[in-house]
Amino acid sequence: MSTPSLLILPGDGIGPEVMTEVRKIIDWYGAKRDLQFDVSEDLVGGIAYDKHGVPLTDETMAKAQEADAVLLGAVGGPQYDNLDFSLKPERGLLRLRKEMDLFSNLRPAQCFDALADFSSLKRDVVAGLDIMIVRELTSGVYFGEPRGVSVNANGEREGVNTQRYTESEIARVARSAFELAKRRGNKVCSMEKANVMESGVLWREVVQEVHDKEYPEVELSHMYADAGGMQLCRWPKQFDVIVTDNLFGDLLSDVAAMLTGSLGMLPSASLGAPMENGRPKALYEPVHGSAPDIAGQGKANPIACILSFAMALRYSFDQGAEADRLEAAVEKVLAEGLRTADLMGPEGGTPVSTSQMGDAIVAA
Ligand code: ATP
Numbered sequence: 001m002s003t004p005s006l007l008i009l010p011g012d013g014i015g016p017e018v019m020t021e022v023r024k025i026i027d028w029y030g031a032k033r034d035l036q037f038d039v040s041e042d043l044v045g046g047i048a049y050d051k052h053g054v055p056l057t058d059e060t061m062a063k064a065q066e067a068d069a070v071l072l073g074a075v076g077g078p079q080y081d082n083l084d085f086s087l088k089p090e091r092g093l094l095r096l097r098k099e100m101d102l103f104s105n106l107r108p109a110q111c112f113d114a115l116a117d118f119s120s121l122k123r124d125v126v127a128g129l130d131i132m133i134v135r136e137l138t139s140g141v142y143f144g145e146p147r148g149v150s151v152n153a154n155g156e157r158e159g160v161n162t163q164r165y166t167e168s169e170i171a172r173v174a175r176s177a178f179e180l181a182k183r184r185g186n187k188v189c190s191m192e193k194a195n196v197m198e199s200g201v202l203w204r205e206v207v208q209e210v211h212d213k214e215y216p217e218v219e220l221s222h223m224y225a226d227a228g229g230m231q232l233c234r235w236p237k238q239f240d241v242i243v244t245d246n247l248f249g250d251l252l253s254d255v256a257a258m259l260t261g262s263l264g265m266l267p268s269a270s271l272g273a274p275m276e277n278g279r280p281k282a283l284y285e286p287v288h289g290s291a292p293d294i295a296g297q298g299k300a301n302p303i304a305c306i307l308s309f310a311m312a313l314r315y316s317f318d319q320g321a322e323a324d325r326l327e328a329a330v331e332k333v334l335a336e337g338l339r340t341a342d343l344m345g346p347e348g349g350t351p352v353s354t355s356q357m358g359d360a361i362v363a364a
C-alpha cells in the first residue's frame, strides 16, 4: 500500500498552535511505530485571504479532494469581521465541506475519567461515557426550499423553512452510522419526530430498511428526538451511536458535548462518500473555533485537535489500535493531573502550556 496522504490546514488563531502539537505526534508515529504519512500543509481561512485574497484557493481545494484525509485547525478572527461575505474565513471551511460532499458529521462525546467532575451531571452518570452522534450535515431544514421571509396574502410577514429529506440522503447517513456501530458497540439509536413530521416518518422507514437489508446484525432502536434529549441528560451511557438529522443533530450534539466538559477536548469528523480505497472522504477538525482571545499565548488546549487526528487514524487510515494508543496517552496525562487553563477546575492540577501538554502526550 502506498503511503497515506494527509493534508494539514492549520488556519487561524490557535489553529496553528494546536496543529504544532499534532505534528509532534505524527513525527513520533513515523520514528517509533514506522507509521508514515505523506503530509502536506496549506492555507485556509483568514491566513489564505491575507496571502491569496480568498479564504480557500482552487489549488488547495484540489489537494483536499485528493488527500486520504484533511486535518483542519480553526478559521476566523476579529480582523476579518468586515470582509465581504464571500471572502470571510468561514467560507473556506464551508467550501471544503460542500465540495467534498461531507454529509455525515461525527461528534463523539467521550468522558475521560480524570475530567468526570467537569460534567454538568454526576460523576457516575458520565465517567467512562463513550458515545458517537452522527448528524446529517448537508440537507434538511437548514437547506430545504422554499425558504425566506416574505409578506403573505394577509399582509403579514412570514418566515419559512422547509424540512426535506430524500430516501438516498437518509440511507447514506444511516449506512455511515451502521458502519461505525460495527466498529464500536454494535448499537444504533435513530432519532426523529415521526409523530409530527413527515420527513421523520420517512427517516424512520428508510433507516429501518437499510438496517434490515444491509446491517441486520446491528442492534437498532428508534426514539423521538425530544425524548432522546431527555435520555441523553438522564442516562447517556445507554447509547452507542445516535443517528439523526441536521437540525436535531445540531442540538443533540451540543447537549452531548456538555456532558463531557471543555470545548478544548472535543474532536469531530465529517465524512463523505467512499473513495477508491474504500475509505470515505474525510475532514477532521476540533469542535472549537480560532479562540482569538487566547491565541498566541500558549494557553490553547491541543487535545481536541490531537483527538481529531486519532479519529483520522481510526476512520481514514485503518489504524484503530494506534488511535486507541493515542487516546490512552491523553487519558494518562489527564490522570496525572496535567491541565491547560481551560481544564483547571476547583480540584487544581499541574498547569501546563499548549506545548507542554503536547510533549507530555508524546512522552506518554
Ligand atoms: P467559532 O465561531 O469559530 O466557533 P467561537 O467564538 O464560537 O468560535 P471559540 O473560538 O471556540 O468559539 O472560543 C470559545 C471560547 O472557548 C473562548 O473563550 C476560547 O478561548 C475557548 N476555547 C476554545 N477552544 C479552546 C481550546 N482549544 N483551549 C482552550 N480554550 C479554548
Ligand code: MG
Binding pocket: 289
Ligand atoms: Mg462557535
